[in-house]
Amino acid sequence: xxxxxxxxxxxSNLVKKFGDFTAVDNVTFAVPQGSFFSILGxxxxxxxxxxxxxxxxxxxTSGNIMIRGKDMAGVGPNLRPVNLVFQHLAxxxxxxxxxxxxxxxxxxKVDSATIKKxxxxxxxxxxxxxxxxxxxxxxxxxxxxxxxxxxSLVLEPSVLLLDEPLGALDLKLREQMKVELKKLQxxxxxxxVYITHDQSEALxxxxxxxxxxxxxxxxxxxxxxxxxxxxxxxxxxxxxxNNLWSGEITEMSGAxxxxxxxxxxxxxxxxxxxxxxxxxxxxxxxPETLRIQPEDxxxxxxxxxxxxxxxFDGANSRLLTVTPExxxxxxxxxxxxxxxxxQPGQTIEVGWHPEAGVCFAAGD
Amino acid sequence: MVISKSSKAALWLFLTxxxxxxxxxxxxxxxxxxxxxxxGENDYGEHVWTLQNYRNFFTEPIYWNTFLRTxxxxxxxxxxxFLLAMPVAFYIVxxxxxxxxxAMVLMLLLPFxxxxxVRVYGWMILLRESGVINHFLLKFGVVDRPVEMLYNDATxxxxxxxxxxxxxxxxxxxxxxxxxxxxxxxxxxxxxxxxVIWYKIIxxxxxxxxxxxxxxxxxxxxxxxxxxxxxxxxxxxxxxxxIYNQFIASFNWNQGAAFGFLLLLLSSLIIWIGLKxxxxxxxxxxx
Amino acid sequence: xxxxxxxxxxxxxxxxTFMICYFVFLFAPLFVTxxxxxxxxxxxxxxxxxxxxxWFVASGPERIxxxxxxxxxxxxxxxxxxxxxxxxxxxxxGTCAAFLFxxxxxxxxxxxxxxxxxxxxIPGVILGISLLLAANTAGTFVENSFGIDVALxxxxxxxxxxxxxxxxxxxxxxxxxxxxxxxxxxxxEAAMNLGATRLEVIWHITLKFLRPAVIGAGAVAFLMSxxxxxxxxxxxxxxxxxxxxxxxxxxxxxxxxxNAISLLLIxxxxxxALVNLYFSKEKD
Ligand SMILES: Nc1ncnc2c1ncn2[C@@H]1O[C@H](COP(=O)(O)OP(=O)(O)OP(=O)(O)O)[C@@H](O)[C@H]1O
Ligand SMILES: [Mg+2]
Numbered sequence: 001x002x003x004x005x006x007x008x009x010x011x012s013n014l015v016k017k018f019g020d021f022t023a024v025d026n027v028t029f030a031v032p033q034g035s036f037f038s039i040l041g042x043x044x045x046x047x048x049x050x051x052x053x054x055x056x057x058x059x060x061t062s063g064n065i066m067i068r069g070k071d072m073a074g075v076g077p078n079l080r081p082v083n084l085v086f087q088h089l090a091x092x093x094x095x096x097x098x099x100x101x102x103x104x105x106x107x108x109k110v111d112s113a114t115i116k117k118x119x120x121x122x123x124x125x126x127x128x129x130x131x132x133x134x135x136x137x138x139x140x141x142x143x144x145x146x147x148x149x150x151x152s153l154v155l156e157p158s159v160l161l162l163d164e165p166l167g168a169l170d171l172k173l174r175e176q177m178k179v180e181l182k183k184l185q186x187x188x189x190x191x192x193v194y195i196t197h198d199q200s201e202a203l204x205x206x207x208x209x210x211x212x213x214x215x216x217x218x219x220x221x222x223x224x225x226x227x228x229x230x231x232x233x234x235x236x237x238x239x240x241x242n243n244l245w246s247g248e249i250t251e252m253s254g255a256x257x258x259x260x261x262x263x264x265x266x267x268x269x270x271x272x273x274x275x276x277x278x279x280x281x282x283x284x285x286x287p288e289t290l291r292i293q294p295e296d297x298x299x300x301x302x303x304x305x306x307x308x309x310x311x312f313d314g315a316n317s318r319l320l321t322v323t324p325e326x327x328x329x330x331x332x333x334x335x336x337x338x339x340x341x342x343q344p345g346q347t348i349e350v351g352w353h354p355e356a357g358v359c360f361a362a363g364d
Numbered sequence: 365m366v367i368s369k370s371s372k373a374a375l376w377l378f379l380t381x382x383x384x385x386x387x388x389x390x391x392x393x394x395x396x397x398x399x400x401x402x403x404g405e406n407d408y409g410e411h412v413w414t415l416q417n418y419r420n421f422f423t424e425p426i427y428w429n430t431f432l433r434t435x436x437x438x439x440x441x442x443x444x445x446f447l448l449a450m451p452v453a454f455y456i457v458x459x460x461x462x463x464x465x466x467a468m469v470l471m472l473l474l475p476f477x478x479x480x481x482v483r484v485y486g487w488m489i490l491l492r493e494s495g496v497i498n499h500f501l502l503k504f505g506v507v508d509r510p511v512e513m514l515y516n517d518a519t520x521x522x523x524x525x526x527x528x529x530x531x532x533x534x535x536x537x538x539x540x541x542x543x544x545x546x547x548x549x550x551x552x553x554x555x556x557x558x559x560v561i562w563y564k565i566i567x568x569x570x571x572x573x574x575x576x577x578x579x580x581x582x583x584x585x586x587x588x589x590x591x592x593x594x595x596x597x598x599x600x601x602x603x604x605x606x607i608y609n610q611f612i613a614s615f616n617w618n619q620g621a622a623f624g625f626l627l628l629l630l631s632s633l634i635i636w637i638g639l640k641x642x643x644x645x646x647x648x649x650x651x
Numbered sequence: 652x653x654x655x656x657x658x659x660x661x662x663x664x665x666x667x668t669f670m671i672c673y674f675v676f677l678f679a680p681l682f683v684t685x686x687x688x689x690x691x692x693x694x695x696x697x698x699x700x701x702x703x704x705x706w707f708v709a710s711g712p713e714r715i716x717x718x719x720x721x722x723x724x725x726x727x728x729x730x731x732x733x734x735x736x737x738x739x740x741x742x743x744x745g746t747c748a749a750f751l752f753x754x755x756x757x758x759x760x761x762x763x764x765x766x767x768x769x770x771x772x773i774p775g776v777i778l779g780i781s782l783l784l785a786a787n788t789a790g791t792f793v794e795n796s797f798g799i800d801v802a803l804x805x806x807x808x809x810x811x812x813x814x815x816x817x818x819x820x821x822x823x824x825x826x827x828x829x830x831x832x833x834x835x836x837x838x839x840e841a842a843m844n845l846g847a848t849r850l851e852v853i854w855h856i857t858l859k860f861l862r863p864a865v866i867g868a869g870a871v872a873f874l875m876s877x878x879x880x881x882x883x884x885x886x887x888x889x890x891x892x893x894x895x896x897x898x899x900x901x902x903x904x905x906x907x908x909x910n911a912i913s914l915l916l917i918x919x920x921x922x923x924a925l926v927n928l929y930f931s932k933e934k935d
Binding site for chain 3: 373374375377378379381382383385386389390391392393394396397400448451452455459460470471472473474475477478479480481482483484485486487488489490494495496499500526529548549552579580583584586587588589590593594604607608611612617620621624627628631632635
């Protein structure tokens with residue numbers, strides 16, 4: 001993953017400390033040209049700090065940042081070929097849409113005729129063709145969003161940094177902007193580095209995602225890899241929903257292990273990382289891998305649960321069930337009318353394939 | 365922050381004029397004031413360093429009497445201003461209907477935009493022997509001979525209260541605005557009387573406003589020249605008048621500088637005590 | 652006690668009366684001054700001899716109205732000039748100070764900040780005399796060493812400007828600082844991210860944001876300077892400002908022309924105050 005000319009941005013061994021507190025801890029990654037790269041992590045994990053170092057607002061404690069092969073150490077934020085879309089947008093309230101977008105071009109001493117042309121083109125791009133003269137206060141949340149992006153894109157940056165730009169929007173608009181952003185990125189071909197704490201945003205839009213926790217990178221990969229093959233318990237828990245059991249490894253057989261959960265179930269499951277017989281382990285299992293009343297039980301882990309409630313949510317409906325020991329489990333409920341008979345209070349049989357679960361050695 | 369480090373030019377652009385201002389117009393003149401206050405002439409008219417100016421102050425009763433008088437009257441004026449400002453502020457913030465609040469604040473502010481001289485002059489034509497009030501008193505037969513109401517200490521204090529009122533009312537109003545009505549309601553509900561509510565809730569809450577108001581009022585009164593000079597009696601000198609006399613009438617600048625420095629010491633001392641008592645910092649009070 | 656709590660009739664009545672008295676106390680001197688400006692009398696006092704505009708427009712020889720009173724007119728002009736320069740200088744330097752203390756970091760910042768607040772607690776008279784002394788010292792020094800007599804160092808127009816500037820700037824700085832503290836600093840970062848240098852950011856973003864506060868502070872500076880008496884008293888040269896000139900007249904016995912001037916001042920300041928208030932309301 002060394003710096004290559006095909007990477008718009010490469011960061012190596014980056015560290016940022018605030019006093020004794022390490023906000024970004026030895027982070028290394030590279031973003032290939034034209035890709036959509038997301039950094040996903042819970043609130044306070046250091047995402048903004050990382051982005052601000054790339055934009056030049058914070059000085060790294062150590063490590064370096066290269067943009068298009070050029071070392072950025074000592075380059076001021078106004079001289080870096082990156083632009084940032086701020087968490088709260090930071091549109092200039094005393095200027096109208098046009099002046100906001102022209103701001104960066106004016107600083108580069110671009111002539112007015114060209115500026116005019118560029119503003120028209122970029123407003124067309126983001127779907128706001130007739131809004132040049134509008135005041136910022138007159139725009140809706142989604143429109144402001146687009147102006148903020150246009151303001152940065154018009155400068156044709158090597159990398160566009162976006163700091164949770166959808167955070168301030170309501171749910172409906174967020175869903176819509178997600179798709180639009182992805183389309184926009186494909187159209188303009190600029191490299192996007194996108195940070196968010198919303199896993200669905202990251203999974204939907206990105207070519208590659210990195211999961212960040214407490215300043216460190218947990219796992220970097222495609223959305224499919226993160227969801228299907230989490231490498232750490234944190235990733236398994238943070239990306240998508242998971243059911244969790246604690247237990248002890250009783251037997252190893254090849255890539256699989258036999259785990260006895262604390263409530264006495266014996267399961268066969270795939271393992272990840274160092275796991276040995278006799279150690280405590282955590283077993284993660286996605287709701288949609290649990291099959292209700294399986295007909296072919298060959299090779300499956302089978303057990304009984306009692307339905308507590310039906311959490312109806314259209315295509316994403318689930319059953320909230322409990323084991324005899326009162327351990328809560330989520331089970332996906334396919335909406336193909338096959339299971340319409342299930343009622344709260346009923347006991348049902350569920351099964352899952354050993355490949356679908358994953359065991360990690362438990363942390364101490 | 366990186367931003368501020370990134371431009372030395374900006375720092376110097378701001379620092380230079382501010383440094384010039386503070387050094388040339390504040391620091392140097394006051395150092396000179398201190399230096400001058402130790403200067404004097406010996407019997408041959410030569411310049412010497414001496415403590416004589418300060419010795420004069422302590423040996424001549426008229427000087428330190430005036431000094432004490434000024435200090436005490438300033439404190440009294442500050443207290444009266446406070447006592448008057450409190451109910452006024454309370455009425456405007458908590459009692460009057462919100463519809464009239466803006467207009468009342470405006471009415472409160474307007475007179476203070478007018479030059480102090482005009483306001484004092486207004487009082488003079490009201491109060492003097494041939495003044496408007498005497499005219500009405502005579503007309504309605506309350507008195508048979510005009511009464512001189514100007515040129516005494518009480519009138520002077522009233523004038524000082526009048527001229528510095530605003531600087532007490534405004535900070536108290538802004539402090540009181542942040543006091544939640546429900547606190548008073550709750551106290552009332554729990555059976556507290558008005559006095560207890562004032563003591564336990566309103567006064568403590570307004571303390572920052574009261575402190576800054578008192579400091580500004582005290583400072584303004586202590587350093588006032590106009591009002592005591594025009595409204596006070598001829599024999600009731602204010603310390604600033606002593607300074608003026610030394611400078612303009614006797615042309616004894618060394619003595620005047622010593623008086624000036626003493627007045628500066630006094631005002632700093634009392635303000636410092638005020639800040640200590642209320643446990644505040646000058647920076648907080650200023651903002 | 653407060654709006655929402657029940658009050659006795661007597662309490663409300665007494666409190667209301669108190670407030671009326673207070674406002675009468677506030678406005679009585681101004682009102683009387685204004686009314687007596689129109690009295691057809693040689694003295695600013697009652698009885699009322701009828702309405703007259705003599706003290707505004709008369710051209711002598713017995714009565715000279717303010718519009719023909721060259722001495723007072725000259726004083727008004729001087730005050731305008733003084734206030735103009737003081738407003739300009741103190742606005743510029745005060746704004747610099749606000750930026751300096753709100754946005755920059757440098758050694759001895761706290762000491763300097765304390766110095767900036769000092770004029771708030773130094774009586775105006777003391778500011779006046781120390782500046783007079785310092786100017787005199789500087790003048791003597793320059794004359795002895797270089798043999799030049801610099802008029803600036805003697806009581807004069809510019810010395811008055813400097814004296815007033817020295818404390819009015821603090822007020823401007825405090826007003827602008829308060830506004831600057833409300834400024835969203837990500838706007839500056841955004842501008843910088845779009846390629847602006849530090850100075851461009853200040854010019855295009857921060858100053859635009861501060862404009863209403865700076866203009867308001869400038870207006871207040873103008874008014875403070877126009878009305879200043881205590882500091883000016885010691886620094887004034889052969890061209891007295893209006894307050895000084897009025898003081899000399901009041902002290903030595905007065906004619907209703909002072910009422911006429913006062914009336915103009917009252918009307919003028921009320922207008923300026925209202926305009927200022929209107930603008931600051933609108934911006935909020
Ligand atoms: N200037 C600073 N000084 C000290 N600590 C800081 C500073 N900036 C950030 N931190 C700390 O660094 C950690 C990471 O902050 P950061 O803003 O990068 O989080 P984030 O991942 O962007 O969170 P969010 O999703 O809530 O925006 C936080 O614990 C924060 O308290
Ligand atoms: Mg953040």
